[in-house]
Amino acid sequence: MKILLVGNPNVGKSVVFSQLTGTRVISSNYPGTTVEYTRGYLNLNGDRVEVIDVPGSYTLEPTCKAEEVAVAMLPHGDIVINVVDATNLERNLYLTLELIARQVPLIVALNLWDEAQHKGIVIDVPKLETLLGVPVVPMAAIRGEGIKQLVARLPEARSGTVTWQTTDERYATVGRIVRQVQRVTHRHHTLLEQLEDLSVMPLTGFILGGLVLFCAFKIIRFIGEGLIGFLCEPLFENWYRPFLQKLSVALGGTGPLHDLLIGQLINGQIDFVQSLGILSTGLYVPLAMVFPYIVAFYLVLGFLEDFGYLPRLAVLFDGLMHRVGLHGYAIIPMILGLGCNVPAALSIRNLESHRQKFIASTLMAIAVPCFSQTAMIFALVGPHGGLYVGQIFLTLFCVWLTLGLLLNRQLAGYTPSLLVEIPPYRLPGVKVLAKKLYLRISHFFKEAIPFILLGILVVNLAYLSGFIHLLARACEPLFAFFFGLPGDAAIALLLGFLRKDVALGILAPLNLTPEQLVVASTVLAVYFPCLATFLILLRELGWQDMLKVTGIMLVTALAAGTFANLALNRLGLLAWIGAGILLSLLILLEVTHRKKEASA
Numbered sequence: 001m002k003i004l005l006v007g008n009p010n011v012g013k014s015v016v017f018s019q020l021t022g023t024r025v026i027s028s029n030y031p032g033t034t035v036e037y038t039r040g041y042l043n044l045n046g047d048r049v050e051v052i053d054v055p056g057s058y059t060l061e062p063t064c065k066a067e068e069v070a071v072a073m074l075p076h077g078d079i080v081i082n083v084v085d086a087t088n089l090e091r092n093l094y095l096t097l098e099l100i101a102r103q104v105p106l107i108v109a110l111n112l113w114d115e116a117q118h119k120g121i122v123i124d125v126p127k128l129e130t131l132l133g134v135p136v137v138p139m140a141a142i143r144g145e146g147i148k149q150l151v152a153r154l155p156e157a158r159s160g161t162v163t164w165q166t167t168d169e170r171y172a173t174v175g176r177i178v179r180q181v182q183r184v185t186h187r188h189h190t191l192l193e194q195l196e197d198l199s200v201m202p203l204t205g206f207i208l209g210g211l212v213l214f215c216a217f218k219i220i221r222f223i224g225e226g227l228i229g230f231l232c233e234p235l236f237e238n239w240y241r242p243f244l245q246k247l248s249v250a251l252g253g254t255g256p257l258h259d260l261l262i263g264q265l266i267n268g269q270i271d272f273v274q275s276l277g278i279l280s281t282g283l284y285v286p287l288a289m290v291f292p293y294i295v296a297f298y299l300v301l302g303f304l305e306d307f308g309y310l311p312r313l314a315v316l317f318d319g320l321m322h323r324v325g326l327h328g329y330a331i332i333p334m335i336l337g338l339g340c341n342v343p344a345a346l347s348i349r350n351l352e353s354h355r356q357k358f359i360a361s362t363l364m365a366i367a368v369p370c371f372s373q374t375a376m377i378f379a380l381v382g383p384h385g386g387l388y389v390g391q392i393f394l395t396l397f398c399v400w401l402t403l404g405l406l407l408n409r410q411l412a413g414y415t416p417s418l419l420v421e422i423p424p425y426r427l428p429g430v431k432v433l434a435k436k437l438y439l440r441i442s443h444f445f446k447e448a449i450p451f452i453l454l455g456i457l458v459v460n461l462a463y464l465s466g467f468i469h470l471l472a473r474a475c476e477p478l479f480a481f482f483f484g485l486p487g488d489a490a491i492a493l494l495l496g497f498l499r500k501d502v503a504l505g506i507l508a509p510l511n512l513t514p515e516q517l518v519v520a521s522t523v524l525a526v527y528f529p530c531l532a533t534f535l536i537l538l539r540e541l542g543w544q545d546m547l548k549v550t551g552i553m554l555v556t557a558l559a560a561g562t563f564a565n566l567a568l569n570r571l572g573l574l575a576w577i578g579a580g581i582l583l584s585l586l587i588l589l590e591v592t593h594r595k596k597e598a599s600a
């Protein structure tokens with residue numbers, strides 16, 4: 001038997017799913033969190049029943065890929081649990097009536113019951129049951145309330161009894177039902193609701209936005225540095241180093257096996273960053289350099305997600321995003337991409353048109369560095385001064401903006417306006433945040449550690465076999481001319497296909513100047529996403545478009561690297577002034593183009 005969880009976006013389907021099956025999936029306070037269906041199992045009176053978490057959908061006449069997935073799933077379900085937002089009955093019942101028209105065995109889970117009570121919304125559940133002709137179970141899934149009743153009443157699922165003919169009649173029916181079952185009592189606005197208004201009003205919105213970003217950054221640094229200083233460093237230095245040193249001596253201090261496991265000794269010592277052995281650098285980079293910041297970043301992101309801040313950022317940035325051919329909601333893949341490009345690439349599916357998907361994928365893959373990469377940039381370049389780090393991110397932002405403006409001009413079509421449901425602010429529970437953090441960290445471990453070890457292995461083999469010298473010599477002229485980099489940096493680019501953080505780690509033993517580090521980090525960020533991201537984008541966009549995106553990446557990498565090289569090593573400020581003029585021209589063009597369009 002198969003049970004489908006169907007409902008509007010952001011009504012708590014994934015939370016109900018986790019409660020029913022014990023399978024953890026990511027839930028967040030914005031529409032479009034789930035874009036692929038997820039399977040789990042429920043034990044129903046001794047039978048193993050399959051439960052499927054279906055992407056959110058407003059209607060059974062699909063308007064985007066996530067909705068298509070939802071509709072395609074429908075014929076496969078034996079029972080459909082329609083999760084409904086009790087605070088938003090009017091909008092949600094439209095889909096319920098569509099489901100009833102399909103004659104599927106239905107049961108309604110009236111979720112967010114706690115929030116409805118806070119808002120003074122009273123719903124007459126028995127009456128709703130009679131009017132719809134299907135069982136209705138009120139619940140607050142996040143606290144596990146009502147889940148038991150839902151399971152107990154599953155056998156009662158049946159096709160409903162409401163009927164209508166035209167679309168207009170269906171709207172009228174929804175209106176009639178809501179009038180009969182719902183009563184809203186008066187109450188005062190809460191502090192959170194006042195904050196909701198302030199965060200999208202232009203002036204206060206941007207001030208609050210700036211404040212949020214500033215605090216987010218401070219907190220991430222505080223937690224990240226704290227974890228490194230008090231946990232990771234002491235563990236590695238006091239506990240792991242002596243063990244590794246003994247192993248090194250036992251292996252004779254040199255030889256292929258020693259190089260592979262421990263790496264090169266630097267001044268007779270193991271250097272966790274530069275030795276490049278699987279057991280030294282291979283574990284130190286992910287666990288002591290990247291992991292602490294990943295924890296910090298995802299903690300802060302998880303809070304902002306569940307609080308409901310991200311869609312408000314979408315509203316604030318809608319204007320800017322339209323200039324680069326996207327609407328505000330594309331800020332969500334960009335922000336997710338700052339964590340890991342893989343879920344970001346998946347979330348691009350929520351954008352409506354192919355044009356938007358193409359632009360968003362290109363911008364995200366090229367100019368949004370993932371947090372593993374960012375952590376390594378801070379670790380490697382940071383000690384040389386904030387100005388160098390700033391240069392990398394400023395260059396990436398300029399690349400993002402320039403490329404967006406260009407793509408928006410070149411690609412046919414237009415960007416639809418932002419139609420997004422803004423969820424209410426909610427104070428997230430600690431347990432919910434902890435679960436999400438756990439999910440994302442375990443994803444990091446599954447994704448990162450094997451690839452990092454593989455990466456280090458590849459580097460070692462490349463050194464041992466002499467391949468690296470061949471590659472370096474081949475790349476030497478090109479790298480020296482465009483980027484001012486030694487040919488040896490080529491191995492980093494080669495590894496960037498696997499993981500950007502290891503690739504950056506490879507730069508450490510090359511004794512690059514701070515300027516060279518900046519150029520190399522910039523090129524590494526831009527030229528290609530990691531393999532995992534590439535494969536997802538390939539599936540979303542298809543071969544032809546992915547080939548185009550790859551072409552754009554390579555050209556952009558060449559341009560960005562050359563620019564960084566010129567700015568740092570030859571022209572200095574002049575290069576930035578030139579870039580500024582070019583960008584201003586592009587923006588001017590865009591503005592006049594807009595004005596012309598508006599007057600025409």
Ligand SMILES: Nc1nc2c(ncn2[C@@H]2O[C@H](COP(=O)(O)OP(=O)(O)OP(=O)(O)O)[C@@H](O)[C@H]2O)c(=O)[nH]1
Nearest residue numbers: 010011012013014015027028032033034056140141
């Ligand atoms: N207060 C309250 N919050 C809830 C409840 N159920 C879910 N939430 C919150 O509502 C938000 C949306 O939950 P999700 O499970 O991601 O919603 P979804 O329907 O899967 O959303 P999509 O995957 O985007 O379609 C999250 O922030 C949840 O923590 C509930 O019963 N009460």
Ligand SMILES: [Mg+2]
Nearest residue numbers: 013014033034
């Ligand atoms: Mg979901």
